[in-house]
């Protein structure tokens with residue numbers, strides 16, 4: 001393994017970073033994808049530019065705003081902080097896949113009904129973050145909802161409607177589970 005890395009480093013030495021092209025095999029939204037990507041390409045750029053999955057957005061590009069939130073092997077990650085080549089052999093789910101699964105249909109409807117989105121730029125990240133919180137079960141407090149989504153910025157709504165929407169879904173799911 002160490003020899004492989006040394007050989008790769010030797011081969012890559014002197015090459016501009018953008019010229020380092022690597023193979024990546026990743027399962028995205030249930031489909032196997034094989035591609036060659038620049039070593040420095042982020043996951044969010046790979047999803048948007050190479051796979052046309054533009055539901056994942058780009059904001060700050062340094063892990064602060066949450067616009068690029070996706071699932072990597074089931075864990076919530078910032079797509080701007082992960083390189084595409086780091087996802088080799090992994091499973092990625094984007095808002096497109098999560099939406100198609102139907103598992104957040106109630107959340108999406110609640111966001112719509114409670115005006116929890118305006119421009120919608122933050123919404124994919126908000127939904128994936130909310131999905132993670134609600135998967136824990138129970139009805140989280142409004143403070144917990146705010147804390148959980150504190151890494152997802154919204155420049156439009158003032159957050160109140162987003163918290164309302166998530167709280168209402170938690171209550172509905174808890175009621176349905178009785």
Ligand code: FES
Nearest residue numbers: 059060061066080
């Ligand atoms: Fe990734 Fe802002 S674009 S956190």
Ligand code: FES
Nearest residue numbers: 118120154155156
């Ligand atoms: Fe516009 Fe949140 S709805 S950034």
